[in-house]
Amino acid sequence: MTTKPQLRIINVSKRYANGSAVLDDFSLDIANDDFVAFIGPRGCGKSTILRLLAGLTPLSGGNIEHLGGEEIHRRTSFIFQEPTLLPWRTVESNIRLPLELRGASKDEQEDQAHEIMKLWELSHVSERYPLQLSAGMKTRASLARGLATAPRCLLLDEPFAALDAITRNKLCVELMRVREKRHFTACLVTHSAAEAVFLANRVIVLTANPGRVAEIIEVPETHPRKLAWRETNAFQEALNQVRNALNRVQEAAKQS
Ligand SMILES: Nc1ncnc2c1ncn2[C@@H]1O[C@H](COP(=O)(O)OP(=O)(O)OP(=O)(O)O)[C@@H](O)[C@H]1O
Ligand SMILES: [Mg+2]
Incomplete structure (x- = not known):
């Protein structure tokens, strides 16, 4: 490294209550x-x-x-397989949520949300509600929300598993493009060997x-x-x- x-x-x-050891003697260094x-x-x-x-x-x-x-x-930031967007909030309002929870000012929320929506090509759907979005767009919004607070580390738990192959490949490329601009460490869980090799250094x-x-x-x-x-x-x-x-x-x- x-x-x-x-x-x-x-x-x-790691052992959950009443269970046997899920992880044991697990060691790994993850670089910046x-x-x-x-x-x-x-x-x-x-x-x-x-x-x-x-x-x-x-x-x-x-x-x-x-x-x-x-x-x-x-x-x-943690990105789950299900986009977990709040259905009563618009795309922009969902993306502003983690900034709101951090106590960011209204101006800061707006600036950050607009910048990240531009990066993920979501500006044209900023006023839509999650139900009005395609699966790929929901995943984009979920990734944008995860990056709104500029995390150093992004944890991704099978974020593309429910998507069709074309959308999935496209979002992999987009994720790498965004990462070039935002420089975060990424830890991805996947069941796809091809996706793992395409995205990861290790x-x-x-x-x-x-x-x-x-x-x-x-x-x-x-x-x-x-x-x-x-x-x-x-x-x-x-x-x-x-x-x-x-x-x-x-x-x-x-x-x-
Ligand atoms: N909150 C919990 N309480 C008890 N057992 C749990 C809990 N969460 C996970 N487990 C158990 O721990 C083990 C590992 O679960 P985990 O979800 O980390 O596996 P995984 O590798 O992500 O699985 P998958 O490939 O199905 O997503 C499983 O046997 C699961 O049933
Ligand atoms: Mg799992």
Whole structure:
């Protein structure tokens, strides 16, 4: 890793009430401006890792250090699979919400919301309500809302899973374009090996029961990447590495 870690996950374990260990001895450094993708079998603890990073659930053991000197939870945004927009608020008003909750002035809310809507090409739908938006537009609005407070770290839990392939690819490209302008660290959970390879600098393949880091596949292609890169041998090679690692994890799970 070339840059200083921003986040250090050290020997973390997580056990929910009345359950067995979901994560055990889980360690990973995440660099400033890194884009990591977590992939692994259903129920292996991917969402749990994001929830721990966001402080939405307590650790059972180990530690998460934030080395930027800022309070991690304040500078982290969480994007869920469901866009979770408030149906009674317009797009603009949804995007202003996290700024309102931070106590930002009306002018600041307006400036930030307008800037981020422009970045996500949402200005023309700013007065629409979520019910009046396509699925892709809802996801855009949810991403815009997540970035309204200029987080250092964006946690994305299968944000594109419910979208069709064309919209999904388009939003992946858009996310990389926006990231060039806003410079945040990204942690993505996905079930798509192709999406993981296309977006991430490092794909973290996890084991199940308990969830641990099985293999890390580096994807050195520079950002932002173009859709055409998916047609190259380099992409295919990285994709094969991820798929093979997933197969090994599934095989190991069957034998245990
Ligand atoms: N709040 C909770 N209370 C009890 N058990 C939970 C809770 N949240 C998750 N679990 C359990 O912890 C395990 C890991 O859940 P988690 O949602 O992190 O997995 P995941 O890898 O994100 O799964 P998926 O691929 O289905 O999204 C699962 O067995 C799940 O049932
Ligand atoms: Mg999950």
